[in-house]
Amino acid sequence: MLHHVSIGVADVARAAQFYDRVLQELGYKRVLEVLPYGIGYGDKQPAFWVQLPHDQRVASAGNGVHVAFNATSEEMIRAFHRAALSAGGTDDGAPGPRPDYGPDYFGAFVRDLDGNKIEAVLVRLPAAAKKKAAKKARKKASAGKAKSAKRAGGAKKKAGRRKKRGKRA
Numbered sequence: 001m002l003h004h005v006s007i008g009v010a011d012v013a014r015a016a017q018f019y020d021r022v023l024q025e026l027g028y029k030r031v032l033e034v035l036p037y038g039i040g041y042g043d044k045q046p047a048f049w050v051q052l053p054h055d056q057r058v059a060s061a062g063n064g065v066h067v068a069f070n071a072t073s074e075e076m077i078r079a080f081h082r083a084a085l086s087a088g089g090t091d092d093g094a095p096g097p098r099p100d101y102g103p104d105y106f107g108a109f110v111r112d113l114d115g116n117k118i119e120a121v122l123v124r125l126p127a128a129a130k131k132k133a134a135k136k137a138r139k140k141a142s143a144g145k146a147k148s149a150k151r152a153g154g155a156k157k158k159a160g161r162r163k164k165r166g167k168r169a
Helices: 012-024 074-086 125-166
Strands: 005-008 029-034 038-042 047-050 067-068 090-097 105-111 117-124
Touching: 005 090, 012 029, 012 038, 012 047, 012 074, 038 105, 074 105, 074 117
Parallel strands: 005 047, 067 117
Antiparallel strands: 029 038, 038 047, 090 105, 105 117
16 A cells, blocks of 8 residues: 655664664665665665655654554564664653554554654454455465466467468468
């Protein structure tokens, strides 16, 4: 759904020192730099940008806005939180379950050096949802195999028709 998210910072180099340390705990890294204006982070493509505001005014944190990064384990979330605090960030919700967000939600919230709220989150799918997702993946894979087989069968028929035409000539 989303291509990328950008947040405004007062100093890109300063923000980079913070985000390099914090996002590496979740497996993300700098993937694009447009210095001195901004840095894009992600795994392969830039999905999260820290940048100077486009209007050249002072950067400010959005009230009610936060960016949540996927984590694959609770330990990753704890490491994210520790790295953020040691890099100068502010605690805005220690690592732990968030029953208000659902029974399978585990996250941690921090504020970066400019007051932007960021989160690391892990949401485990309930068993029923996992089964449904697995069934959907199997069905999709099966449909893909059937489509490939149909294409292969069609190619064989065309080749057979070409051979027949060649014999008549």
